[in-house]
Amino acid sequence: MTTSLESIEAGDGAGTTTTLVVNEIFGPTVQGEGPSTGRRCAFLRLGGCNLTCRWCDTPYTWDWQGISDEGKPYDPGRELVTRTVGDLHRELVAMDTELIVISGGEPLSQQRRLLPLIEALRADGIHVEIETNGTVAPSEALLALGPRFNVSPKLANSGNATHRRIKPDALRKLAAAPGTVFKFVCKSGDDLDEVADLAAAFGIDPVWIMPEGKNVADISEHLKGIADEVVRRGWNLTTRLHVLAWGDRRGV
Protein backbone atom coordinates (compact mmCIF):
# COMPACT_ATOMS: atom_id res chain seq x y z
CA MET A 1 0.00 0.00 0.00
CA THR A 2 1.26 3.47 -0.84
CA THR A 3 1.49 5.82 2.12
CA SER A 4 0.64 9.52 1.85
CA LEU A 5 4.31 10.35 2.12
CA GLU A 6 5.25 8.00 -0.71
CA SER A 7 2.53 9.57 -2.84
CA ILE A 8 4.07 12.97 -2.35
CA GLU A 9 7.54 11.62 -3.08
CA ALA A 10 6.21 10.00 -6.25
CA GLY A 11 5.26 13.47 -7.49
CA ASP A 12 7.85 16.13 -8.24
CA GLY A 13 9.71 15.33 -5.05
CA ALA A 14 9.54 18.93 -3.87
CA GLY A 15 7.10 18.25 -1.06
CA THR A 16 9.08 16.10 1.31
CA THR A 17 12.31 18.08 0.93
CA THR A 18 10.56 21.36 1.71
CA THR A 19 11.90 22.70 4.97
CA LEU A 20 10.26 24.35 7.97
CA VAL A 21 11.80 26.38 10.79
CA VAL A 22 10.90 24.35 13.88
CA ASN A 23 11.14 25.16 17.58
CA GLU A 24 10.00 21.85 19.05
CA ILE A 25 8.04 18.70 18.30
CA PHE A 26 6.55 16.64 21.08
CA GLY A 27 3.91 14.13 22.04
CA PRO A 28 1.84 12.21 22.56
CA THR A 29 0.29 14.75 24.90
CA VAL A 30 -3.14 16.41 25.07
CA GLN A 31 -4.50 19.59 23.54
CA GLY A 32 -4.60 22.00 26.47
CA GLU A 33 -6.89 24.74 25.19
CA GLY A 34 -10.14 25.35 23.34
CA PRO A 35 -12.83 22.96 22.13
CA SER A 36 -10.43 20.01 21.79
CA THR A 37 -9.17 20.34 25.37
CA GLY A 38 -8.07 16.98 26.70
CA ARG A 39 -7.87 15.33 23.30
CA ARG A 40 -4.77 13.19 22.75
CA CYS A 41 -2.48 14.78 20.17
CA ALA A 42 1.04 15.55 18.97
CA PHE A 43 2.43 19.08 18.75
CA LEU A 44 4.61 20.75 16.13
CA ARG A 45 5.76 24.19 17.29
CA LEU A 46 7.22 26.37 14.55
CA GLY A 47 9.66 29.22 15.11
CA GLY A 48 9.16 32.96 14.60
CA CYS A 49 6.28 35.34 15.29
CA ASN A 50 5.10 38.62 13.80
CA LEU A 51 3.71 39.92 17.14
CA THR A 52 5.31 40.67 20.51
CA CYS A 53 2.72 39.90 23.20
CA ARG A 54 3.85 41.03 26.64
CA TRP A 55 2.49 37.84 28.27
CA CYS A 56 3.64 35.45 25.52
CA ASP A 57 4.00 31.90 26.86
CA THR A 58 6.38 30.86 24.07
CA PRO A 59 8.89 33.75 23.84
CA TYR A 60 11.63 31.22 23.12
CA THR A 61 10.19 30.92 19.59
CA TRP A 62 10.88 34.56 18.68
CA ASP A 63 12.13 36.89 21.46
CA TRP A 64 15.89 37.00 21.02
CA GLN A 65 16.12 39.84 23.56
CA GLY A 66 14.17 37.77 26.10
CA ILE A 67 15.61 36.05 29.16
CA SER A 68 14.60 32.57 30.27
CA ASP A 69 13.60 31.61 33.84
CA GLU A 70 17.14 30.29 34.20
CA GLY A 71 18.47 33.80 33.47
CA LYS A 72 19.84 32.95 30.03
CA PRO A 73 18.94 34.81 26.80
CA TYR A 74 16.92 32.84 24.29
CA ASP A 75 19.30 31.78 21.54
CA PRO A 76 17.91 31.26 18.03
CA GLY A 77 20.87 28.98 17.32
CA ARG A 78 19.57 26.62 19.99
CA GLU A 79 15.84 27.25 19.73
CA LEU A 80 15.34 26.95 15.97
CA VAL A 81 16.16 24.10 13.66
CA THR A 82 15.45 23.65 9.96
CA ARG A 83 13.86 20.29 9.21
CA THR A 84 12.39 18.67 6.12
CA VAL A 85 8.70 17.91 5.77
CA GLY A 86 9.48 14.24 5.21
CA ASP A 87 11.41 14.04 8.47
CA LEU A 88 8.70 15.88 10.42
CA HIS A 89 5.95 13.75 8.92
CA ARG A 90 7.66 10.54 9.98
CA GLU A 91 8.18 11.77 13.54
CA LEU A 92 4.64 13.06 13.93
CA VAL A 93 2.97 9.94 12.53
CA ALA A 94 5.11 7.75 14.80
CA MET A 95 3.41 9.39 17.79
CA ASP A 96 0.23 7.59 16.71
CA THR A 97 -2.33 10.32 17.46
CA GLU A 98 -5.55 11.14 15.64
CA LEU A 99 -4.87 14.88 16.06
CA ILE A 100 -1.81 16.98 15.31
CA VAL A 101 -1.64 20.58 16.50
CA ILE A 102 0.58 22.99 14.59
CA SER A 103 1.43 25.99 16.73
CA GLY A 104 4.13 28.60 17.20
CA GLY A 105 5.14 31.36 17.23
CA GLU A 106 2.95 32.15 14.25
CA PRO A 107 2.74 29.06 12.02
CA LEU A 108 0.98 30.80 9.13
CA SER A 109 4.16 32.81 8.54
CA GLN A 110 5.37 29.52 6.97
CA GLN A 111 2.07 28.49 5.44
CA ARG A 112 3.32 27.83 1.90
CA ARG A 113 5.98 25.45 3.20
CA LEU A 114 3.43 23.82 5.52
CA LEU A 115 1.26 22.67 2.62
CA PRO A 116 3.02 19.35 1.82
CA LEU A 117 3.08 18.37 5.49
CA ILE A 118 -0.61 19.08 6.04
CA GLU A 119 -1.47 17.36 2.77
CA ALA A 120 0.35 14.22 3.91
CA LEU A 121 -1.21 14.25 7.38
CA ARG A 122 -4.72 14.77 6.02
CA ALA A 123 -4.17 11.92 3.54
CA ASP A 124 -3.26 9.76 6.53
CA GLY A 125 -6.68 10.57 8.02
CA ILE A 126 -5.17 12.73 10.78
CA HIS A 127 -7.00 15.82 12.02
CA VAL A 128 -4.91 18.98 11.93
CA GLU A 129 -5.48 22.06 14.05
CA ILE A 130 -3.51 25.24 13.37
CA GLU A 131 -3.12 27.73 16.21
CA THR A 132 -2.79 31.23 14.73
CA ASN A 133 -2.92 34.82 15.96
CA GLY A 134 -5.24 35.78 13.10
CA THR A 135 -2.95 38.30 11.39
CA VAL A 136 -2.09 36.18 8.34
CA ALA A 137 -4.77 35.26 5.80
CA PRO A 138 -4.76 31.57 4.87
CA SER A 139 -4.17 30.80 1.18
CA GLU A 140 -6.79 29.04 -0.92
CA ALA A 141 -4.43 26.05 -1.12
CA LEU A 142 -4.28 25.80 2.66
CA LEU A 143 -8.04 26.23 3.07
CA ALA A 144 -8.60 23.42 0.55
CA LEU A 145 -6.69 20.98 2.79
CA GLY A 146 -9.26 21.51 5.55
CA PRO A 147 -7.27 22.04 8.73
CA ARG A 148 -9.17 23.58 11.61
CA PHE A 149 -8.03 27.04 12.56
CA ASN A 150 -7.93 27.95 16.25
CA VAL A 151 -7.66 31.72 15.90
CA SER A 152 -6.49 33.79 18.85
CA PRO A 153 -6.66 37.49 17.93
CA LYS A 154 -4.74 39.59 20.40
CA LEU A 155 -6.42 42.24 22.55
CA ALA A 156 -5.01 45.52 23.89
CA ASN A 157 -3.77 43.57 26.94
CA SER A 158 -1.13 41.98 24.67
CA GLY A 159 0.68 45.30 24.28
CA ASN A 160 0.67 45.13 20.47
CA ALA A 161 -0.52 48.21 18.54
CA THR A 162 -3.97 47.75 17.04
CA HIS A 163 -2.77 47.95 13.44
CA ARG A 164 -0.32 45.09 14.10
CA ARG A 165 -2.71 42.72 15.89
CA ILE A 166 -5.99 43.28 14.02
CA LYS A 167 -5.89 42.49 10.31
CA PRO A 168 -9.48 42.70 9.02
CA ASP A 169 -8.96 40.76 5.78
CA ALA A 170 -7.24 37.89 7.56
CA LEU A 171 -9.87 37.74 10.30
CA ARG A 172 -12.74 37.69 7.83
CA LYS A 173 -11.12 34.93 5.76
CA LEU A 174 -10.41 32.82 8.83
CA ALA A 175 -13.92 33.43 10.20
CA ALA A 176 -15.39 32.14 6.92
CA ALA A 177 -13.38 28.90 6.93
CA PRO A 178 -15.46 25.85 7.98
CA GLY A 179 -14.87 24.82 11.59
CA THR A 180 -12.85 27.86 12.66
CA VAL A 181 -13.04 28.72 16.36
CA PHE A 182 -11.83 31.91 18.03
CA LYS A 183 -10.08 31.91 21.37
CA PHE A 184 -9.34 35.11 23.29
CA VAL A 185 -6.95 35.49 26.21
CA CYS A 186 -8.75 37.54 28.90
CA LYS A 187 -8.51 38.46 32.55
CA SER A 188 -11.00 41.31 33.02
CA GLY A 189 -14.42 42.63 32.07
CA ASP A 190 -12.74 45.22 29.85
CA ASP A 191 -11.15 42.39 27.88
CA LEU A 192 -14.59 40.79 27.41
CA ASP A 193 -16.03 44.10 26.14
CA GLU A 194 -13.22 44.24 23.59
CA VAL A 195 -14.00 40.68 22.46
CA ALA A 196 -17.66 41.61 21.98
CA ASP A 197 -16.68 44.53 19.73
CA LEU A 198 -14.39 42.33 17.62
CA ALA A 199 -16.98 39.56 17.38
CA ALA A 200 -19.58 42.02 16.12
CA ALA A 201 -17.19 43.69 13.66
CA PHE A 202 -15.85 40.51 12.05
CA GLY A 203 -18.64 37.96 12.40
CA ILE A 204 -16.59 35.96 14.90
CA ASP A 205 -18.34 32.81 16.11
CA PRO A 206 -17.98 30.64 18.09
CA VAL A 207 -16.15 32.57 20.81
CA TRP A 208 -14.00 30.79 23.39
CA ILE A 209 -12.51 32.70 26.31
CA MET A 210 -9.31 31.51 27.96
CA PRO A 211 -7.92 32.99 31.20
CA GLU A 212 -4.53 34.67 30.95
CA GLY A 213 -1.83 33.03 33.05
CA LYS A 214 1.28 30.88 32.89
CA ASN A 215 0.76 29.24 36.29
CA VAL A 216 -2.09 27.55 38.15
CA ALA A 217 -2.67 30.47 40.55
CA ASP A 218 -3.05 33.10 37.81
CA ILE A 219 -5.18 30.87 35.58
CA SER A 220 -7.48 29.99 38.50
CA GLU A 221 -7.84 33.63 39.63
CA HIS A 222 -8.62 34.95 36.15
CA LEU A 223 -10.94 32.02 35.37
CA LYS A 224 -13.04 32.73 38.45
CA GLY A 225 -13.12 36.44 37.66
CA ILE A 226 -14.55 36.08 34.15
CA ALA A 227 -16.52 32.79 34.21
CA ASP A 228 -19.99 34.14 35.07
CA GLU A 229 -19.77 36.93 32.53
CA VAL A 230 -18.53 34.58 29.78
CA VAL A 231 -21.55 32.33 30.29
CA ARG A 232 -23.92 35.32 30.50
CA ARG A 233 -22.67 36.58 27.13
CA GLY A 234 -23.36 33.19 25.51
CA TRP A 235 -19.69 32.28 24.95
CA ASN A 236 -17.57 29.23 25.79
CA LEU A 237 -14.91 28.97 28.47
CA THR A 238 -11.66 27.01 28.35
CA THR A 239 -8.88 26.52 30.82
CA ARG A 240 -5.21 25.76 30.08
CA LEU A 241 -5.18 22.05 30.88
CA HIS A 242 -1.50 21.44 30.16
CA VAL A 243 -0.48 24.11 32.69
CA LEU A 244 -2.81 22.62 35.33
CA ALA A 245 -1.36 19.18 34.68
CA TRP A 246 2.33 19.93 34.13
CA GLY A 247 2.96 23.57 35.13
CA ASP A 248 4.89 25.96 32.90
CA ARG A 249 7.04 23.19 31.44
CA ARG A 250 8.09 23.03 27.84
CA GLY A 251 7.47 20.06 25.60
CA VAL A 252 4.24 18.85 27.23
Ligand code: SF4
Ligand atom coordinates in the same frame (compact mmCIF):
# COMPACT_ATOMS: atom_id res chain seq x y z
S1 SF4 B 1 1.06 35.83 18.86
FE1 SF4 B 1 1.36 34.06 20.19
S2 SF4 B 1 3.51 33.42 19.85
FE2 SF4 B 1 3.27 35.48 19.00
S3 SF4 B 1 3.95 36.84 20.66
FE3 SF4 B 1 1.70 36.62 20.83
S4 SF4 B 1 1.36 34.91 22.27
FE4 SF4 B 1 3.52 34.82 21.58
